[in-house]
Structures are given as C-alpha cells and as structure tokens.
Amino acid sequence: MAVQDYIRKRFFPHLWCQGCGHGIVLNSLIRAIEELGIRKNDLVMVSGIGCSSRITGYVDVHTLHTLHGRALAFATGVKMSRPELRVIVPMGDGDALAIGGNHFIHSARRNIDMTALVMNNQIYGMTGGQFSPLSGPGVKATTAPFGNIDHGFDVVKLATAAGASFVARTTTYHVHQMISILKEAISHKGFSVVEIMSQCPTYFGRKNKLGGAVDMLDYFKSHTTAKGSDAHKKDPLMIERGIFVKEDRPEYCSDYDMLVKELQLKGDA
C-alpha cells in the first residue's frame, strides 16, 4: 500500500504551524506502519489533547482522540478488549507526563502491548507556550517569564524505571532512525515508549531565541548523539539517541488470556 493510502486527505491541510516537527513524526510514523505492512483495519491510534493529539485525525485507521492525559487509559480499554489489534498512542510531553503521568507509569508497569510516542517539543503549544514537565530549568515560557525553575523528567529513565520493556529516543532531524525505531517499537510485544524530540518554532523556539525550524533541527543534529558514542563520553551534556531498553517480558493481555484459558481448562468456568 502506498504511504498516501494511510492519510485521510479529506481532512487536510493539517492544523500544525509552519515548521512544526509533528508533521515529520506523522510522515515517519506512516512510513514505519507501511513498511511493516500493517493492515489499516488492524490498527488503532489513540491520542490525548494538544497539538500532538491531532495526528490521529489525519490517519486512515481506527482513531480515537480522547482527553488531556488520558489517551493511554482509553487505549488500555481498546487493547484489553481486542488484543489482536495494534495500538499506537501518540502524545505530547505535557499530555503524557504532566496530566497523564500516572497513566504513563502504570501502563509501563503493566507492560501492556502498545506503542507510546512522546512527541516532545518541551512546551504546551495548543494553549500558547507554557512550560511542560520536559522543559527543564532556565527555559522561557509564558508561565515562566523569568526563566523556569521546574526540573524536567528524563523520559527514558522514567519509562525504564516504571517497567516499559522497550524504551527509545530519537529526534525529528533523524528521520531514518525514527522510522527504524518506530518499526521496532511497534513490532515489540509489550509497552514500548519512543521519545521523539520535536521542534516548536512558534513557541519554544521564539520564546527561547532558538531561531526558526531549520535552526532547531540543526540543534537536534549537533546536540544529540548515538547512545554510548564517544561524543557522549566526551560531552555528557549531549543527549543520547537510540534504543535503551528492549526486553522480552510477560505482557498484560497475554497473561490475562492465559488466566482465562487456565480457568477454562480447570472446567471452572
């Protein structure tokens, strides 16, 4: 199937700003899905609220655009109910880790089979540029006009500690890596988390004088490095990209199905 066949053309043009990284994520996500050969009817995408969440409207699969922070909880109902469906949950940074932080860690703990994307642009875009739990100290935002004193999460460490069995990070500059990581994440059986650093030139870039979209992409290029690389050893401030966790662990829906089968074998049903 062609990449374009995964798009709902009726609903274009999309609402993202010029230079926004989220369109790159949409493009890469669809390419990953297409390369994996997933049937559109077998795929459910569930999103929350924010710029990121609008991604579901543009993809011609079963799409559920839910409430701020709650995408993973809705997705859990879908997946648990129909484990044969693939579930992808694109979220924003505030969406996934501020208001949705509890659902994030508990979904990871259950290791329920779905792919959580954190489209991290370090800011609340839809509401006009407030700091998020991934902004980090020193960042300027409309709710941090004198510089942010709030510390940020490290998504990779958080997801790992919470029990996600696949954890990776990439950026919108590294499109080929993004596609390959997404393919692995979607194919992985268990809860997979992919943090995608994505540029918001409109708010994050402007507030922090980072230039336009190209400058911000250039920043992703120059300030990130492959996991475990020499560049990271020399400069620990370089942000690592790649797959940090990939383990086979008992998956929630499979375990539940096993429980049901055991009960039926016992004739207890």
Add this chain to the structure above:
Amino acid sequence: MDDNVRFLQGNDVCVQAALYAGLEFFAGYPITPSTEIAENLAYHLPRQGGKFIQMEDEIASMCAIIGASLTGRKVMTATSGPGFSLMQESLGFAIMAEIPCVIVNVQRGGPSTGLPTGPSQGDVLQARWGTHGDHAIIVLTASNHQDVFRMTVDAFNLAETYRTPVILLLDEVIGHMREKVILPEKGAIPVVDRLRTSVKAGIDYHPYLPREDGRLPMSDFGGEHRYHVTGLFHDMWGFPTTNPKIVHGLLRHLNDKIKNNISDINRMKEYFIDDARTILISYGSSARSALHVVHNRRARGERIGLLELQTLWPFPYTQVAEKCEKARQIVVVEMNMGQVLLQVKRAVSRPERVMLANRIDGVFITPTDIRNILRLIHGKGV
C-alpha cells in the same frame, strides 16, 4: 429450593444483572461502598471469557470502559462519591462521542471523603450536572434487589438504545443489604444488543449521521469501517469542526435524543396514589422507609400513597405533576438536603404543597423519622 432464588447483597445483584445484560468488560478502582461489584466481577468475568481490569484510578477506569465499548463490548464501571467526581470529565466524553456505557455509583455521604460507610443520596444533582456543558443524561435507581436487577439490565438497554452513558445510582443501604432476589430466566427480561451499521465495507460509513428514527448504528473499532472519534464538536464523520450550524445541530441532538424519549425512559412505581391526600415521593433505599409508613398508615385508614421514582433523570416532571395533582401534601423523602425536592417543586402546581422529609447525618432514614415529620406537617406535633 428454587434454583433461581438467591440471598445477595445489592452490589452482587447488580453484578448478576450486568452479566445477564451481556457485560463483557469492566474497569474499576476499589472504593467503599461499591467495591464488592469489582470484587465479584474479578471472579466472574474471566471465568466467562470477559475482561476485568483494575485501573490506577477512577479516571482511568472510566476511560478504559469507553475504549472497550468502541470495540463493540458492553461495558461498566462502578464507584462511589469521590470516584464518581473523578469520572466526570470522561463521562462528558462518552456523552459527546455517544459511547454506550453503564456507570454504577453506590452513593455514600459527602462532600469529599465524607462518610465512606454511611448512607446518603447526595449525588442526585451531580449525576445530572457533574460534567460540564449542556448535556442530557439517564439516571436510574432502585429500592429493592429485584428492582436492582431490573434497573441494571435496563441501564444497559438504554445505554445501547440511546448511545449514551447511563448512571445507576444506588446507595450504601441497597448496595450492602442482603435480601431475596429471584434471578430471571434468560429471555425473561429483553436485552438490547449493540445496533451495528449495515453499511458494507468500502462504502462511506457516517458514524455520526443519525438514521431516520434518530438512532446511530455503530461500527466496532477493528471492524471494516475506520472513523474518527473525538470529544470535540464533530461532523457526521466524527471529524472536529467549529461550524456553528453543525455545533448547534449536535448539541440539540445530544439533548433531544433523551428529552424526546422521556416516556420510554421513565420508570416509576406507585402505591395507593389514586385517593391519596398525602403523597410521599421517594427513591432508592429511602423509598423502603416511605413504603413502610404508607402500608402502616393505610392499615389505619389514612389516605396516603407513595410515588417511587426509578428514573431520576431525565426527571419525569409531567408525570409527577399529573400524579400529584389532587394531593394536599407532597412529601419528598430522601437522604440529602432536597435535591429531588427541587425538581418536584418545579414539577407540580401549587409548589407550596411540597415538603421535605430527610436525614443527612449518615444514618438510614427510619419510618419514625418520616412519621414525625408527617405529624408536624399535619399540625399534630411530634
């Protein structure tokens, strides 16, 4: 012994009825006094191949049942006061996106943590207006276990018929009390199944285009039709829109589909209403105490009757007005500060006839409480 006779807690009856109605998916979080519902379903659902999941909170529970409903399952969650408060946002989503689901709220004393083990009926108005925005909602209640069974099945049926969340508002007394119930044979109570679209694969399916009869056939997530579901105002494809005409039309549809069907949705029981000079209006466990008083007083020749409401929302204003037309006094018996009283006053002519017999101290209202208030009303002193 009749095989179908059971001696159960109201919460257990609710579970039996939900399974009878076809419940396949339950998500919940423990909270007194509703926890037995979750405990029982954790036992029963996996044995029948259904799904039970204990979520991280009530917010997640409500979200999970909406997700599961979209895949074609009949779904339910159960909670109590504080948990019901947490569910309000996603309840609004289910209303907006027209997702059939059943929410059981076994009421306890509030506000806040309140009285976890004490009875109260303080959530009548929250059930109506707890979530934001103009909307309609169906709320059922019951005063005995046979009716708990029936109302639970009806809750599922109405949820499917009108593609809406239905709230079953029980209370601590009903939830925890044990009494006799006869479990109906399969087929004795009709069960409404999910109305699915007959549109074939490959043909444009409009998930939010009502049929001529106002109903919206669904298509399961994972099925042949792929569509968008959102909590935003949306067009017939489910795609977000701010077009005023479409926004207006959808809001009207969401309200009208309930309001225009009150006669189908309304359930009430009446005892000795025809010649009653005093009519008690009650619901849930309070109606038991009211009925006790009515039987007692009737035996002494007093012209007193009871109107027991089983549908609290949409409130049956017209029906209540008709039944109460000839009464000299109307006494609303409830365990709150007058939440149904307000509706009855709005409903009837000469609202000065309407008085409140209540109790708000976490103790189940007794027949003596009601009798004392009636004596005061009749000018006889306590």
Add this chain to the structure above:
Amino acid sequence: MERLRLVFSGSGGQGVITAAIILAEAAVLHENLLATQTQTYGPEARGGATRSDVIIADSEIYFPKVIQPNVLVCLTQEAYMKFYDIVRPGGLLITDPRHVTILQTVDSRQIEIPMHAAVMDNIGDLLVYNICMLGALLALTQVVSIDSVIKVLETRMPPSSLPMNRRAMDLGIALGAKHNV
C-alpha cells in the same frame, strides 16, 4: 408467623456478621421466608464493634434495620453496653459470660450461655464460635430449622470444615436447650 427482628453484636473477627447472613439465608433459601440482613461497619474491618441486623418474616420487609430486636445477641462488653437497652420488652438477650458481665436488668429474658468455654473445652478452635452461637439461638427460637442452616453451611464451607461446624452447632443447640422452658 410473627416477624422476628434480631440484632447480632460483637467485635470484628467473632463472626457475628457471618452468623447473621447464614441465618437469614437459611430462611430465604430453605424455608420460603423473606429476610433482610444489614450491617453497620466500624472504621476497622477487624477488631471494631460490629452489628448486624436480621429481619425474618413471611411478608414483605421494607425497612431493613432493627430498632427494637426480639432477639439481641451481645458478644462483647462494649456491644452489650451500647445495645442492651434496645431489646424489645419480653424479648431475648443472649450473652456469653466469658465476654460480658451483666450489669443492668432489662425487661426481657436475659440468658447467659457459656459458648466460649464450651467451644474451647470441646473443640479448641474459636473459628466456629459463631456457629455455636447460632446453634444456641436456634434452640431458643426455632426461627428456622437446624436442617436449613446446615444446608447453608454445606454451600458456604469447605467440606473438610463441616464436621467441626456441625459439632459447634450441636454444642450450641445443647446449651440453648437447657434454657428452653
């Protein structure tokens, strides 16, 4: 039949609520009677004062709580002090001298039954204390038949513990019968 209102009170862990449920269930499932059972919860699931109300009747029971019991069972001093005066005039008040020292006289039949001692001497396991109490109650009131209660026990207990429960019940019946006049 005359409507029978019972209140069982004691402390969490004594099994008073279970005993109340078994009695009411026996009436409904095996005697074609109606019954309600409710309980008042203390803040603690175990160790606090507990109370369970049972009404057994052959006509509809609307108000399920008991205001004035025909039969009041108090198995702790605390429960006794709290509830002794609600018993209906002419009713029956059952206590265990091991746990309750009778202080007040009430206008009812007060019966002290050494159930604790009997269970410890003959069985040595207080797990069945509540069943012994139920036996005594059945001997004194005949509200439902012993067979009906045993049928309920058979469905609620693992078969291995049935003989011990049966022995406890017989102990209670014998103790209760001593007071039957």
